[in-house]
Amino acid sequence: MSASRLNLAELDIPEIESALEERGCERFHARQLYRWIYKRAVVDFETMTDLSKDLRARLAADFDVVTPKVVSDLRSIDGTRKFVLELADERRIEAVFIPDTPAMTFCISTQVGCAMGCGFCLTGKMGLVRNLTAGEIAGEVRVLAAATGMLDHRFNIVLMGMGEPLHNYDQTMKALRMLHDEHGLAVSPRRVTLSTVGIVPGLQRLAHEPLMPNLAISLHATTDEQRSELVPPNRKYPLADILETCRRFPLKKRSRITFEYVLLAGVNDSPEDARRLARLLSGIKAKVNLIPLNPAPGIPYERPSDERVDRFAQILADRHLTVSVRKSRGQDIRAACGQLIVEGGVKRSAAQQMASLLQS
Numbered sequence: 333m334s335a336s337r338l339n340l341a342e343l344d345i346p347e348i349e350s351a352l353e354e355r356g357c358e359r360f361h362a363r364q365l366y367r368w369i370y371k372r373a374v375v376d377f378e379t380m381t382d383l384s385k386d387l388r389a390r391l392a393a394d395f396d397v398v399t400p401k402v403v404s405d406l407r408s409i410d411g412t413r414k415f416v417l418e419l420a421d422e423r424r425i426e427a428v429f430i431p432d433t434p435a436m437t438f439c440i441s442t443q444v445g446c447a448m449g450c451g452f453c454l455t456g457k458m459g460l461v462r463n464l465t466a467g468e469i470a471g472e473v474r475v476l477a478a479a480t481g482m483l484d485h486r487f488n489i490v491l492m493g494m495g496e497p498l499h500n501y502d503q504t505m506k507a508l509r510m511l512h513d514e515h516g517l518a519v520s521p522r523r524v525t526l527s528t529v530g531i532v533p534g535l536q537r538l539a540h541e542p543l544m545p546n547l548a549i550s551l552h553a554t555t556d557e558q559r560s561e562l563v564p565p566n567r568k569y570p571l572a573d574i575l576e577t578c579r580r581f582p583l584k585k586r587s588r589i590t591f592e593y594v595l596l597a598g599v600n601d602s603p604e605d606a607r608r609l610a611r612l613l614s615g616i617k618a619k620v621n622l623i624p625l626n627p628a629p630g631i632p633y634e635r636p637s638d639e640r641v642d643r644f645a646q647i648l649a650d651r652h653l654t655v656s657v658r659k660s661r662g663q664d665i666r667a668a669c670g671q672l673i674v675e676g677g678v679k680r681s682a683a684q685q686m687a688s689l690l691q692s
């Protein structure tokens with residue numbers, strides 16, 4: 333791709349309209365292009381048959397639609413599919429299709445790796461390689477929707493793959509705007525959940541977004557001492573600041589903030605932790621999603637027993653909190669939460685990759 337070529341995958345409709353106008357083309361073709369790219373997953377201008385031959389040739393001369401390439405598509409016995417996608421610079425990311433939860437859900441990455449360094453997360457072990465662009469984030473959804481036959485169906489998006497979405501704020505929000513466009517996939521923000529460790533300035537910006545996704549906060553601990561240990565950004569944005577921001581967060585009627593809590597055996601899973609958690613969340617429209625740890629090699633924690641998880645959940649429920657326990661999906665292909673990891677840019681043989689994906 334030469335420097336002068338413009339990548340339409342990075343542009344929203346107004347930006348494509350301007351690019352067309354600058355080249356003496358009609359602005360309305362932007363909507364047609366969006367339909368082809370998003371609704372039909374067509375990125376080759378030659379195939380866009382409602383555009384004149386002349387226009388197709390001009391588009392092909394000036395524009396590209398850069399799209400992540402599927403390098404593997406692993407299917408779990410429970411129907412979960414983990415896609416490894418290769419970007420233009422050969423970096424790799426992962427995105428997961430989780431069917432029937434009860435909706436169809438895509439779990440999407442926002443960064444290659446992650447800078448936050450949570451001690452129980454494999455992505456955190458990678459460190460941050462780079463931010464994804466808006467076109468790459470929206471591209472994950474385009475590619476997965478096409479590969480799973482979901483282009484004409486409703487689906488949910490959770491920003492719970494690799495990366496911390498509020499650490500890549502502008503590109504993540506631009507991707508959501510592009511995915512929301514009625515000429516493309518028309519994904520309502522009510523169908524999107526953004527999961528974050530709680531970067532307070534990012535949360536404050538999010539509170540003013542016109543297209544506001546559902547919010548999930550990765551809490552995981554009930555004291556600053558423990559949370560700073562497990563979730564290092566807590567040193568900068570401690571519990572009281574995050575919870576205060578949540579209290580003020582503008583929520584639509586009947587909607588609530590989800591608090592995710594990874595349960596680590598003998599670390600944060602005691603009845604006292606559960607009682608403290610309920611106290612911390614009082615006054616917030618909250619629900620709690622308990623996530624028994626998905627263990628992985630190199631992660632120095634263990635998953636608690638089912639009895640211990642049930643006890644924790646019961647204490648919260650007794651205090652009138654809505655609580656769910658996340659069923660782990662796709663563990664056999666290491667597609668479960670916190671198990672997404674791809675060696676940055678390093679190419680390995682398919683067999684090597686398969687072996688490491690299956691060794692969890």
Ligand code: SAH
Nearest residue numbers: 453492495496527528550592625626669670
């Ligand atoms: N960075 C964001 C979103 C991606 S992580 C965040 O942390 O919220 C998505 C969820 O997976 C988070 O709640 C995270 O804490 C959880 N997670 C990470 N590692 C995990 C593991 N090993 N087992 C279970 N859940 C994990």
Ligand code: SF4
Nearest residue numbers: 446448449450453456
């Ligand atoms: Fe990053 Fe989320 Fe993993 Fe923490 S849990 S290291 S924020 S991806």
